[in-house]
Amino acid sequence: MYAALWRILPGPTWVRILMLIVLAALVLAALVEWVFPWAADTLLPQESTVGE
Template identity: 50%
Template structure:
């Protein structure tokens, strides 16, 4: 699988590999929220809606 391939090709011991993967994950999430999701939003057709107060 890709995860075992990635883990075996990263440098360092388990702590260093974990730190590298954590930094990569945080970077990926940041890229998604900064550029990908704002670019994709107009194509999704999601509108802001609020729920009115009940009776």
């Protein structure tokens, strides 16, 4: 998968690396902004206690 992604990106090596860093930052930002809060609200942990 990573080799295919590397081949489809245009430009010289430094441009590809820059694009991959920007894409990774965008994916991480989307996860933190939308996916993780949705998962926290949807997948509520069971109530548990440790040592009563």
